[in-house]
Amino acid sequence: DAKTTQPNSMESNEEEPVHLPCNHSTISGTDYIHWYRQLPSQGPEYVIHGLTSNVNNRMASLAIAEDRKSSTLILHRATLRDAAVYYCIPARFQGAQKLVFGQGTRLTINP
Amino acid sequence: DAGITQSPRYKITETGRQVTLMCHQTWSHSYMFWYRQDLGHGLRLIYYSAAADITDKGEVPDGYVVSRSKTENFPLTLESATRSQTSVYFCASTERGGLAGEQYFGPGTRLTVT
Numbered sequence: 001d002a003k004t005t006q007p008n009s010m011e012s013n014e015e016e017p018v019h020l021p022c023n024h025s026t027i028s029g030t031d032y033i034h035w036y037r038q039l040p041s042q043g044p045e046y047v048i049h050g051l052t053s054n055v056n057n058r059m060a061s062l063a064i065a066e067d068r069k070s071s072t073l074i075l076h077r078a079t080l081r082d083a084a085v086y087y088c089i090p091a092r093f094q095g096a097q098k099l100v101f102g103q104g105t106r107l108t109i110n111p
Numbered sequence: 112d113a114g115i116t117q118s119p120r121y122k123i124t125e126t127g128r129q130v131t132l133m134c135h136q137t138w139s140h141s142y143m144f145w146y147r148q149d150l151g152h153g154l155r156l157i158y159y160s161a162a163a164d165i166t167d168k169g170e171v172p173d174g175y176v177v178s179r180s181k182t183e184n185f186p187l188t189l190e191s192a193t194r195s196q197t198s199v200y201f202c203a204s205t206e207r208g209g210l211a212g213e214q215y216f217g218p219g220t221r222l223t224v225t
Contacts, residue, residue: 036214043201043216044154087153098169099214101146101153 004088009106012078020073020105022088027068031090034099035062035073039084044101047073047086083109114138117202117217125225130189132220134202142205143185144169144214145177147198154201160185192224 005023012018024033035047048055048062050071055062061074075082087104115136124130134143141162146154146169156169158177166177174196176188185204189196202217 043203043219044214045216046213049213098156098159099144099154100170101148101155103153 004090004102006086006088006102006105008103009108011108011110013110014080015077018075018078018082018107018109020075020086020088020107021070022072023070024088024090025069027090029068033062033064033068033071034089034091035060036087036089036099036101037082037084038087038104039081044087045084049091078107078109080109080111083107115202115204115215115217117200117220119220120218121221123223123225124192126193127191130192130222132187132189132200132202132222134185134187134217136183136185136202136204136215138204138206138215139182140204140206140215141182143179144203144205145175145185145187146201146203147171147196148201148219149198157187157200189222192222194224196222197224198222 003026032049032051034049036044037047038044048057048060050062050064063072085104085106087101089099091099118133144159145157148154155171157171157175158169160166160179163179163182179185200220203214205214
């Protein structure tokens with residue numbers, strides 16, 4: 001499995017953009033990059049995923065480096081509800097999509 | 112209600128007892144998963160299932176047993192609970208088990224083994 005490196009914690013202000021980085025230098029060519037987040041006392045929640053090109057959805061944008069060794073999750077306008085632990089997960093299909101959760105980045109949003 | 116549910120939400124048991132955690136999803140998703148999350152750590156995959164009667168081990172399967180007789184249910188049994196199995200257990204499901212796809216997680220079961 002590809003190893004990931006994320007900052008342990010980040011802090012931002014409400015209504016400002018947030019860029020959450022992730023390094024996955026050992027990613028294989030067939031691994032999709034998934035992002036999940038976990039709000040306090042809840043199960044993880046899917047945010048976004050991508051393979052090579054940048055992706056957007058209603059929650060966030062995902063910018064993937066050209067060499068695919070890093071990616072950045074972008075929250076365009078953070079709210080207090082975005083305070084969570086964010087996990088970057090290169091997922092490989094081996095009979096099933098196995099997600100390997102690392103430590104993630106704990107995001108704090110200041111009002 | 113539609114979605115993925117887990118029961119019980121909280122459970123306290125004694126060392127050596129058998130415990131079964133239930134997971135039920137209403138989407139008829141083919142794939143289901145069990146994860147555990149220890150305090151302050153990320154999730155680790157225990158077992159997963161690609162369809163009814165098809166199960167396979169994840170990263171930390173020792174001490175656990177699963178079954179999947181019906182598509183919508185995926186119970187996890189601790190045959191003889193140990194203190195090291197104190198954790199929060201999450202069940203998940205997905206329609207597509209392939210390279211990409213969204214896994215939907217349940218609310219979790221907080222298990223304490225005394």
